[in-house]
Amino acid sequence: MAALMLRWSCLGKRWVLACIDGGSRHGRGAAIGLTSRRKRGQSSVAQQPLIAVQKSRKGEHEWAAVVGLEIHAQISSNSKLFSGSQVHFAAPPNSLVSFFDASLPGTLPVLNRRCVEAAVMTGLALNCRINKKSLFDRKHYFYADLPAGYQITQQRLPIAVNGSLAYSVSVGKKPSQVSTRTVRIKQIQLEQDSGKSLHDEPRSQTLIDLNRAGVGLLEVVLEPDMSCGEEAASAVRELQLILQALGTSQANMAEGQLRVDANISVHHPGEPLGVRTEVKNLNSARFLAKAIDFEIKRQIHELENGRKILNETRSFDDKLGCTMPMRDKEGKQDYRFMPEPNLPPLLLYDTASLPPGADPQQVINIDWIRERLPELPGKTREKLIQQYGMLPEHSFTLLNEVGLLEFFQNVIKETRAEPKKVTSWVLNIFLGFLKQQNLAVNESPVTPSALAELLNLLDRKAISSSAARQVFEELWQSKGKTPSQIVSEKKLELMQDQEALERVCHTVMEGHPQVGVEGRRKAMHFSAC
Amino acid sequence: MSSLLSAPSALREDALRRLKREMWARAVKLGLRSWVGWRRGFTSKADPQRSGRVTAEVIEHLERLALVDFGSLEAVARLEKAIAFADRLRAVDTDGVEPMESVLEDRCLYLRSDNVVEGNCAEELLQNAHRVVEEYFVAPPGVND
Numbered sequence: 001m002a003a004l005m006l007r008w009s010c011l012g013k014r015w016v017l018a019c020i021d022g023g024s025r026h027g028r029g030a031a032i033g034l035t036s037r038r039k040r041g042q043s044s045v046a047q048q049p050l051i052a053v054q055k056s057r058k059g060e061h062e063w064a065a066v067v068g069l070e071i072h073a074q075i076s077s078n079s080k081l082f083s084g085s086q087v088h089f090a091a092p093p094n095s096l097v098s099f100f101d102a103s104l105p106g107t108l109p110v111l112n113r114r115c116v117e118a119a120v121m122t123g124l125a126l127n128c129r130i131n132k133k134s135l136f137d138r139k140h141y142f143y144a145d146l147p148a149g150y151q152i153t154q155q156r157l158p159i160a161v162n163g164s165l166a167y168s169v170s171v172g173k174k175p176s177q178v179s180t181r182t183v184r185i186k187q188i189q190l191e192q193d194s195g196k197s198l199h200d201e202p203r204s205q206t207l208i209d210l211n212r213a214g215v216g217l218l219e220v221v222l223e224p225d226m227s228c229g230e231e232a233a234s235a236v237r238e239l240q241l242i243l244q245a246l247g248t249s250q251a252n253m254a255e256g257q258l259r260v261d262a263n264i265s266v267h268h269p270g271e272p273l274g275v276r277t278e279v280k281n282l283n284s285a286r287f288l289a290k291a292i293d294f295e296i297k298r299q300i301h302e303l304e305n306g307r308k309i310l311n312e313t314r315s316f317d318d319k320l321g322c323t324m325p326m327r328d329k330e331g332k333q334d335y336r337f338m339p340e341p342n343l344p345p346l347l348l349y350d351t352a353s354l355p356p357g358a359d360p361q362q363v364i365n366i367d368w369i370r371e372r373l374p375e376l377p378g379k380t381r382e383k384l385i386q387q388y389g390m391l392p393e394h395s396f397t398l399l400n401e402v403g404l405l406e407f408f409q410n411v412i413k414e415t416r417a418e419p420k421k422v423t424s425w426v427l428n429i430f431l432g433f434l435k436q437q438n439l440a441v442n443e444s445p446v447t448p449s450a451l452a453e454l455l456n457l458l459d460r461k462a463i464s465s466s467a468a469r470q471v472f473e474e475l476w477q478s479k480g481k482t483p484s485q486i487v488s489e490k491k492l493e494l495m496q497d498q499e500a501l502e503r504v505c506h507t508v509m510e511g512h513p514q515v516g517v518e519g520r521r522k523a524m525h526f527s528a529c
Numbered sequence: 530m531s532s533l534l535s536a537p538s539a540l541r542e543d544a545l546r547r548l549k550r551e552m553w554a555r556a557v558k559l560g561l562r563s564w565v566g567w568r569r570g571f572t573s574k575a576d577p578q579r580s581g582r583v584t585a586e587v588i589e590h591l592e593r594l595a596l597v598d599f600g601s602l603e604a605v606a607r608l609e610k611a612i613a614f615a616d617r618l619r620a621v622d623t624d625g626v627e628p629m630e631s632v633l634e635d636r637c638l639y640l641r642s643d644n645v646v647e648g649n650c651a652e653e654l655l656q657n658a659h660r661v662v663e664e665y666f667v668a669p670p671g672v673n674d
Contacts, residue, residue, distance in 0.1 A: 078643045085648035093664045094654060098647035103551030114643035134632055199670065200662075207665035210654075334594055344633040362640055375646050421652060 061304075064269045065296040066239050066276075067232050067262055068224030071239060071493065072217045073249040074193065075118045081192055081216030081222065082109030082152065089255055093209040101214040103147035108342050113364070115190060115216040116159070118248040122218055123160030123188050125242055125376055130366050132348050134159040136190075136340040145195035145206050153219070155337050158189035159346065165222070166378065167238040168396065169231055177392045183235050186221040193217050218249065224263065228296065229289030230255055236260055237285055241377040241399060253284050262292050263308070266299045274299070274309060279323055283313040291316035295323050308400040380405070388412075388419035403441030404431070410448030417455035423454060429469070433476055448477050454483040467492040583609055 077087055077314045084232040086100040100107035123130050135157040138150040163185035168484065195213035197206045220239065226232050240258060243249040260283075265276035279295055282288045294316075299309050314323040349355070353366040381395035390398075398405045408426045415422060434444060454475070458468045467487070474486045487493055588599050599605055651664055660667035 067589040079641075079645050084641070084644065084646035086645040092651065094651040095664075096648045096667070097654055099654075100647075102657075104654075104657075110641045112637060112643055113640035114639065140594070144666075198665070203668070204670050205660075205662075206670055207662055208668050209665055262576075334590070336594060339631050341631050341633070344638045345630055345637040346638050361642065362637065364640070370600075443530070444535065 020099055060226065062269055063266050063300050065227050065264065065266050065299075066224045066225040066273060067228070067264050067292055067296075068276075069222040069226070069232055069236065070261045070263070071220045071222065071236065072191075072193075072240075072259045072261075073122075073220065073243055073251055075115050075216035075218055076214060076247060076249050077112060077114045077118065079114075080214040081112050081115050081190065083107075083214050083216070084110075087215050088211075091211055093207075094211065096211040101147070101210055103149075109152060111343065111346070112216060113361070116346065116348075116364055117369060118216070118246075119159045119188060119190050119218055119247050119375060120364065120366055122220070122243065122248050123163065124366070124370050125246055126160075126163035126165055126185050126188070126220070128160035128163030128185060128188060130160050130348060131157060132350075132353070132366075133157065134189075134346045134348075136343045136346070137337050138340050139335045139337055141435050143194070143197075144206055145197045145210070145213065147195070147210065147213065151192050151194065152340050153191035154189035158187040159348075160188040161186070163188070165235060165239060165242075167234045169232075169234050171274055176391065178393060178396070180394060181226075181235075183225045183231075184223040187219075188221075189219050191217050221434060224265075229292035232260075232262060232292050233285050233289040236288060237400065238377065243373055243473055245377055245380075247374065256283065259283060260288055262288070262295075262301060264292060264295045266296060266303065269411055274303070275311050277309060277311065277323075278313045279316055280313060280326070281492070284318075286373065287318050290318075290321060291323060294321065298323065380487070387506070388423060390420070390423045394423055394427055397431070401431065401441060407441050407444075407448050411452045412454070414449055414452035415455045415459070417452075417459040421459070425451065429472060433472075445477075445479055446472070450475055450483060457483055457487065462494060463487055463492050464494055467494075583612070 037134065061401060074087075075081070078102065079085060080087055080098075083098040083100040085101055086096045088096060098107075100109065101142050120130055134154055136152055137155040139153050140150040142149055165185055166180055166182050168180050171179045193209055193212050193215040195210040195382065197208055199206050222235065226235060236258075240251040240253075243251040243258075253259075262279045262282065263276050264279060265274040267274040277295065277299070279291050282291055289468050295314070302309055310325075313326045315326050316323050348364050348366055351365060354365055356364060377399050381392070381399060384390055384395045384398065385392060398408055404426070407430075408422065411422055411426060412419060430444070430446065433446075451472075454468060454471055457463050457471075458465060463471065470490070470492060471483050471486045474490070475481070475483060478486075481489075583605060589607060591597065592599060599608070655661050655664060655666070658666050
């Protein structure tokens with residue numbers, strides 16, 4: 001784990017953040033500095049190898065922010081965690097609910113094998129220790145969308161503990177200035193999701209849909225090693241990519257498959273940690289960063305004005321761009337955890353400890369799962385860099401955009417052009433067009449084959465690069481035409497015939513006798529390109 | 530007390546209420562354990578000087594958490610007797626003994642394969658509901674979010 005000290009200005013705001021990755025060494029909470037500068041426009045992008053936090057100026061105090069995350073990811077499975085009803089996003093209300101999900105008396109939980117495998121895979125991918133024995137508990141609280149009055153979770157002994165997640169943040173204005181950080185993973189546990197409540201304010205009632213009740217969730221708890229919204233958002237993005245690569249969760253924040261709660265506190269470096277607040281209802285990566293940064297600023301503002309921070313739960317109002325306290329959280333919630341009496345301990349095995357003659361359906365072998373782990377995003381990026389010689393930041397962009405990597409690889413397959421050329425075209429021109437019109441990769445009017453053909457033409461020097469751009473624009477507008485068709489239609493081919501070229505040049509030069517030798521040379525050069 | 534019996538019913542009610550309040554206050558004053566102490570009492574073997582009383586605070590807390598209604602002093606007394614009964618477990622020396630998870634801890638946890646075998650019974654489930662709106666269960670407006 002690198003211990004870098006970097007300073008960077010946070011999106012043009014007045015705050016100057018000094019981020020130090022000392023999480024592993026300093027234990028709980030890194031010594032990270034968030035300095036408030038009264039002078040506007042001050043930003044320093046210098047990198048220093050020292051650990052010391054920036055010295056405070058007269059009358060100013062340094063603040064360090066500490067951010068921890070609790071991430072709930074819906075497990076991608078056919079049926080729910082403890083019952084055989086279907087897991088599906090959109091369905092008629094209460095149609096995917098079994099008697100157990102509705103908490104009818106006499107029903108019992110039966111653990112879904114796929115969910116356990118998903119938890120083990122995720123634990124292994126995040127470098128966790130998989131607990132060969134884990135336990136289920138009941139967490140009690142009353143809410144209409146929790147029919148049983150308790151949630152089955154793993155509080156005492158979760159399935160995986162002590163892992164790490166590496167992510168990267170930009171540390172300067174240039175895209176190449178990225179730094180890798182690590183956040184420790186406290187634990188991963190299996191738990192049930194609750195149903196959905198729709199608040200009908202005018203009629204003073206709440207409508208309950210239990211389709212989601214009982215769906216398996218992976219709760220990933222990240223230690224408070226992060227110091228600002230951007231770090232948190234990057235960590236969440238990387239976790240999303242990992243979960244998607246593993247197939248354990250589709251991790252789509254918009255569909256509620258990935259939910260993040262943030263625990264935020266501020267303190268002066270060297271002093272004990274401050275009171276923390278929890279911010280819930282963060283359902284997009286963009287809002288995540290905004291909400292965390294707002295909360296950090298709010299806490300600093302409150303403390304600097306002599307007020308205290310309450311240990312409360314807040315939600316983020318994205319329209320107003322601020323966090324608001326949630327109602328009625330009187331003091332700390334007492335969940336009265338108790339062991340789930342209907343579920344024995346969950347035992348996992350490895351190849352060494354596998355009981356002989358055991359029913360393969362009834363045992364889970366950690367080693368077997370480890371051998372079959374899909375390729376993780378970090379590895380994919382490494383391979384891209386090695387195979388195609390691209391820069392690290394390019395590999396990040398390729399993976400970050402949904403479907404872009406597949407597009408890129410399809411183009412590579414069908415073209416003779418150099419990988420670097422392909423990279424440049426895909427990341428600059430293709431992606432540029434997509435972003436301009438706010439399209440996803442799968443909505444692109446240009447297919448990988450079309451782009452591959454275009455790049456082949458360019459590679460053969462059949463057209464010039466400016467002509468290629470014109471063709472691309474044409475491809476974008478008109479569907480169905482191939483690049484070759486467009487080239488011949490618009491007569492964009494480069495003249496290959498040397499004699500014809502010379503004749504053209506002579507004609508031009510004769511028509512402009514005043515142009516000197518230099519001009520003639522330029523003309524000849526132009527025709528040769 | 531005899532004067533109370535002969536007084537009109539309204540006055541009697543008032544007096545009874547006052548009496549109850551005083552008894553509560555006395556119970557509170559009579560050296561009580563805090564909720565934390567009671568909890569710790571079950572998990573650790575220390576704290577030999579418990580007076581066996583449950584505070585009004587604890588009762589309120591429990592009533593809110595578990596939505597039970599202790600209602601009367603008799604109920605609280607019964608609770609205290611139950612606690613005292615269970616406390617006799619402490620007489621056993623469990624030093625160095627690994628606590629049991631549950632009586633099922635030796636059983637095998639059955640793993641079900643990931644197939645859809647249930648659901649699609651909205652009508653049946655909604656029959657149980659007191660109020661229904663278009664296939665949704667109806668609950669009172671949410672207090673916390």
